[in-house]
Amino acid sequence: MAKRIAVLLFGALAYVTFLGVFLYSIGFIGNLWVPRTIDAPVQLGTASAIAVNLLLIVAFGIQHSGMARPAFKRWLTQYIPKAAERSLYVMTTNILMIALFLVWQPMPQVVWHATSLPAQVILYTLYGCGWGLIFFSSCLINHFDLFGMRQSWLYFRGVEYTPLKFQMPVLYRYIRHPLYVGWFLVFWMTPTMSVGHLLFAIGTTVYILAAIPMEERDLVAVHGSDYEEYRRRVRMFIPKIF
Numbered sequence: 001m002a003k004r005i006a007v008l009l010f011g012a013l014a015y016v017t018f019l020g021v022f023l024y025s026i027g028f029i030g031n032l033w034v035p036r037t038i039d040a041p042v043q044l045g046t047a048s049a050i051a052v053n054l055l056l057i058v059a060f061g062i063q064h065s066g067m068a069r070p071a072f073k074r075w076l077t078q079y080i081p082k083a084a085e086r087s088l089y090v091m092t093t094n095i096l097m098i099a100l101f102l103v104w105q106p107m108p109q110v111v112w113h114a115t116s117l118p119a120q121v122i123l124y125t126l127y128g129c130g131w132g133l134i135f136f137s138s139c140l141i142n143h144f145d146l147f148g149m150r151q152s153w154l155y156f157r158g159v160e161y162t163p164l165k166f167q168m169p170v171l172y173r174y175i176r177h178p179l180y181v182g183w184f185l186v187f188w189m190t191p192t193m194s195v196g197h198l199l200f201a202i203g204t205t206v207y208i209l210a211a212i213p214m215e216e217r218d219l220v221a222v223h224g225s226d227y228e229e230y231r232r233r234v235r236m237f238i239p240k241i242f
């Protein structure tokens with residue numbers, strides 16, 4: 001029973017920390033409300049800032065994709081309960097995101113700036129839509145499974161975990177990666193694009209584009225011809241109507 005409670009508490013801690021990181025990210029990337037953002041305060045010169053920032057993005061990519069691979073999960077779950085694996089993934093991601101908030105080096109030189117009010121309103125609206133799309137897509141797949149709460153809750157209750165089935169709900173019927181489209185909106189839709197923000201947007205976009213083949217390979221391994229057929233019929237980011 002003690003182990004079950006520990007797994008549940010760890011799952012809850014990872015989930016609540018994720019919610020905090022999610023909210024802070026809205027302010028951090030959007031330059032809104034929070035003390036440290038993607039564009040302030042400036043501390044280092046450009047060359048050092050590029051090195052630090054690239055290191056942060058690469059570290060995040062290695063953790064985020066490395067820990068998601070089945071072989072890594074098999075190795076890890078020799079040492080921790082299977083039910084805690086996703087929460088540990090979420091918690092490690094949280095730690096790297098907090099490190100990014102604390103260590104990120106702004107590079108404030110402006111690449112583009114939308115001066116007109118309508119352009120600013122449109123860009124901020126798309127930025128907000130991006131966050132909404134991320135949250136909504138996670139609910140379509142299974143929000144609490146993606147963030148580890150379902151696994152720890154089932155374990156606590158002594159109920160066996162059932163993996164998520166292949167799904168094509170609403171948005172997924174038209175594009176395979178709506179959640180990543182949400183991230184692209186968040187990374188790119190800003191009225192003022194600084195050099196630092198541009199480095200962040202390019203780095204994270206390249207990372208997502210590199211990570212998708214790995215995610216899809218795992219989906220084919222689990223769901224077989226269902227996913228292969230889905231990949232043939234449905235585009236990654238842009239619905240076929242365009």
Ligand SMILES: C[S@@+](CC[C@H](N)C(=O)[O-])C[C@H]1O[C@@H](n2cnc3c(N)ncnc32)[C@H](O)[C@@H]1O
Nearest residue numbers: 137141164165166167168172176177178179180
């Ligand atoms: C962070 S989510 C991103 C989902 C998707 N790539 C997107 O952009 O909307 C990654 C998880 O979603 C799961 N996943 C992706 N597409 C799925 C689908 N059509 N049905 C069920 N699970 C899916 C993968 O197994 C992976 O664990």
